[in-house]
Amino acid sequence: MEADFLTQKVIGCAIEVHRQLGPGLLESSYESCLIYELQQICINAVSQVELPIRYKEIKIDAGYRLDILIPDQLVIELKAVDKLAPIHSAQLITYLKLSGIKTGLLINFNVTKLVDGIKRISV
Numbered sequence: 001m002e003a004d005f006l007t008q009k010v011i012g013c014a015i016e017v018h019r020q021l022g023p024g025l026l027e028s029s030y031e032s033c034l035i036y037e038l039q040q041i042c043i044n045a046v047s048q049v050e051l052p053i054r055y056k057e058i059k060i061d062a063g064y065r066l067d068i069l070i071p072d073q074l075v076i077e078l079k080a081v082d083k084l085a086p087i088h089s090a091q092l093i094t095y096l097k098l099s100g101i102k103t104g105l106l107i108n109f110n111v112t113k114l115v116d117g118i119k120r121i122s123v
Contacts, residue, residue: 003103006043006074007120013037014107018114026078028074030109031067038070045070051098066095075104080118084108089121096123 017033031047038045047089051064068076077092084106092104 001075003122006070007103007105009041009043010034010038010070010074010076010105011118013043014109014118015040015114018109020068022108023080023110023112025080025109027067027078027109029108030031031078034068034076038068043070046077051095053098064095064098066099069099069101070086073096073103075099077104077106079106079108080110081108082110084117084119088105089119092121093123096121 017030021029021033021071022072035045035047036056044068049066049069050061051066053060053062053064066075067078075092075095077095079088088106092106096102096104102122104121106119107122111117
């Protein structure tokens with residue numbers, strides 16, 4: 001699926017979750033509901049995917065996990081914070097580099113209007 005079309009679909013699902021739940025819940029609540037919405041439109045999404053670090057010739061399991069992965073296409077990093085900070089974007093960029101995926105969405109559900117909490121990042 002083309003990246004722009006896919007991100008539009010994911011954003012539509014995230015807006016539906018936010019419309020139903022509103023701000024103020026735990027990140028894990030939004031994650032479960034977003035997975036459900038993605039599955040309803042036949043998007044294969046997996047939550048809490050282990051992301052090892054590759055250092056030289058070794059692979060290190062450092063406990064990193066992708067919130068949601070659409071395999072080989074998109075990394076979705078979810079937040080439920082007062083305001084997105086530069087470190088959140090840096091985290092997603094690192095996840096994109098480690099996973100080899102070029103596009104990611106950073107979605108903060110703790111906002112009044114969800115479009116104010118969405119950032120698309122490409123590497």
